[in-house]
Structures are given as C-alpha cells and as structure tokens.
Amino acid sequence: MQFVKPDININFVGKRKIAFSVSLAMILISIASLIIHGGPKYGIDFAGGTLVQVKFNEPVSLKNVKSGLAAIDLGKSSVQGFGEQSENEYLVRTDRSVMTSEGFSLTVQQALESSTGKGVTVRRVEMVGPQVGKDLREKALFAMFYALLFIAIYISGRFELKWLLSGVIAGVLMGAVYVLSIFNVSVPYLIAAALIVSLALYWFLGLKYAMGATVALIHDVTITVGIFSIFNKEFTLPIIAALLTIIGYSLNDTIIVFDRIRENLRKYHKNPLEVTINRSVNETLSRTLLTSGTTLVVVVALFVLGGGIIHDFAFALLVGIVVGTYSSIYVASPILLAWQVRGKK
Numbered sequence: 001m002q003f004v005k006p007d008i009n010i011n012f013v014g015k016r017k018i019a020f021s022v023s024l025a026m027i028l029i030s031i032a033s034l035i036i037h038g039g040p041k042y043g044i045d046f047a048g049g050t051l052v053q054v055k056f057n058e059p060v061s062l063k064n065v066k067s068g069l070a071a072i073d074l075g076k077s078s079v080q081g082f083g084e085q086s087e088n089e090y091l092v093r094t095d096r097s098v099m100t101s102e103g104f105s106l107t108v109q110q111a112l113e114s115s116t117g118k119g120v121t122v123r124r125v126e127m128v129g130p131q132v133g134k135d136l137r138e139k140a141l142f143a144m145f146y147a148l149l150f151i152a153i154y155i156s157g158r159f160e161l162k163w164l165l166s167g168v169i170a171g172v173l174m175g176a177v178y179v180l181s182i183f184n185v186s187v188p189y190l191i192a193a194a195l196i197v198s199l200a201l202y203w204f205l206g207l208k209y210a211m212g213a214t215v216a217l218i219h220d221v222t223i224t225v226g227i228f229s230i231f232n233k234e235f236t237l238p239i240i241a242a243l244l245t246i247i248g249y250s251l252n253d254t255i256i257v258f259d260r261i262r263e264n265l266r267k268y269h270k271n272p273l274e275v276t277i278n279r280s281v282n283e284t285l286s287r288t289l290l291t292s293g294t295t296l297v298v299v300v301a302l303f304v305l306g307g308g309i310i311h312d313f314a315f316a317l318l319v320g321i322v323v324g325t326y327s328s329i330y331v332a333s334p335i336l337l338a339w340q341v342r343g344k345k
Helices: 013-036 062-071 102-116 130-160 163-182 187-205 208-230 237-267 273-283 285-305 308-335 337-344
Strands: 049-056 077-082 089-094 120-128
Touching (some): 013 208, 013 308, 062 102, 102 120, 130 237, 163 187, 187 208, 208 237, 237 273, 237 308, 273 337, 308 337
Antiparallel strands (some): 049 089, 049 120
16 A cells, blocks of 8 residues: 655755744743643652552542541542543542551541442552652653663764764763762753753764754653643653653654665765755655554554553653654754755855
C-alpha cells in the first residue's frame, strides 16, 4: 500500500520559519504553565507521601470518604475518582509518609466503612519518604541529561567522525555537573545551565548534527512536560520512563533523516543545501508516517483501553510521538541550514 508518492516534493524547509515560530510559541506556553503552577506536579514517587487506592461496592459521596479519612488523621489528603465512574474506585493521596503495615490497610478500611456505610476494599498502598522522593527527582533529571549527552556523542561520531571531541565535551560536562551537585547546587538549574553550555559548544565547535538532534530532543521533552503541566497531570516514575522512550523514538526518526541527508550531500553535492535537505525529508516521509502511524495506533489503544494505571504513561507517549515526528521534520533538519549562514558570514 502506497501512502506517499515517490516523487512527492513538499517544501518543508521553506516553511521552517513558520515551524520555528510554532515551536517557540509551544515552548513559551509550556514554560509559562510550569511557572504558574510552581513547577511540575510531582506524584508520590517524587514528592513523598502515601497513596491509597480503594474500591467501594456501591457509589459513595466524596464528603463521606473525606470524613472517614479525617477520623484516622492522615494529614492533608486529597481524594479523586480513579478509572470509570461506575467502578467506584478512588485514589487517596496524603503528604504524610505513614508506616504502611497490614494494620494500616485494616484501619483505612474500617474508617471508610464506618463513614460511608458501604463495603470497601483497599487495593493498593504506596509510601515514599520525602528524602527518597527528592533523590528520585534528581536521579530522573540526571538520567535524561546523561541520555542527551551520550546521544550527542553517538550523533557526532556517526555523522561527523568526531568521537574524541564530543566525548571530551561530554566528559567535562558530566564531571562539572557531578562536582557542583556535591556542593548542593540546585539540580534542575544546574542541568539547564549544562544543556545551554552544551549547545553553545556544539555551535562553536561545528557539531551541527549533534546540535540539531539535541535541540529537537529538548524541544520534544519541554513540550511534553508543558502539556502535562497544562492538564495538571502528575509526574511519576512511569512518566520519566515515557520521556526516555520519547527521546529514543524521536532520535531514531531524526537519525533516519540525517542519514539520508548525508547520502544526498554526496550524491547531489552541487545542489544548494536547502534543496538537499528538503529532498531528503521528502524521501523519508513515507517511512516516517508509516512508523509514527502504526505506533500511534498501539498507543491510542493503550490510552483508551489500558485503564487508569497506565493512562498517563500512554498520554505522555501519545504527545511525545506526535511532537517527535514534527521535530524530526521541522526542527532537527532545518537547524543544519544555520551552518550555511554561519559559513557565509
């Protein structure tokens, strides 16, 4: 089945200014949302506290559920529905790290049965201490940062044969980040500064493919995080796994386009760079749409039918795949044109 004609010639590169404007607007909206909400909304994994999932035999009112929880002094608690309304399931979150022994589940069950008059089953209890949550937050940020650095090494080595140069840059940055983190420098600001320095080094040292891929990945993660903030969704360990999956997926798509650009630069070396890049994107368009389309079918099925446990994970993948496909076409490849302007200057 042929979805895209072999001789298709859409002027993607010619619309790069519009695409950059759209990307910049989405990034600014994402950052504004994070500032307004005071940063991401961390789940129990990162913020610390206790989570209890309960299921009632019959419909109950939230007021009665909250009054039952108040009777056992769980601290500041929030109650929200979980899954389909007909399932009568609720998630209880509290900022206190309660010792979750077998007696705790029984205490919660008895308190809720007393306040609602309905049968209840405690299905899940999770507890994370505040220090553990902080450590997990920092390790999640380091995981994404190191992933981007190692990706830059791979891209520079494969497309520009600058393994040693990119490796030295990555080693120095990782060492600097590690040393400064020992002195209790705020990890989020530290990693943000390190990424900015990385991009500046890629620019001045001429690592154009590494810069294109890194900018596209930062673009994908920022917008995905921003959409989570806009919809007030929680960040948990599965969401970090989804973000790392998005980084890998978007990188794979970008590498396919970069590989075709490298081939066409040798084959059509007399053509302007803009024409070569546009031709390469069009030649890989069929593969990009087929891969993204089939992946989206699976992710949409998970999002709709997977249930509440993996709902947010599937949502993150859904957003990331769409944004990642867009960035491979409109962000990563057109950045290579910046070097043409730089060379002329």
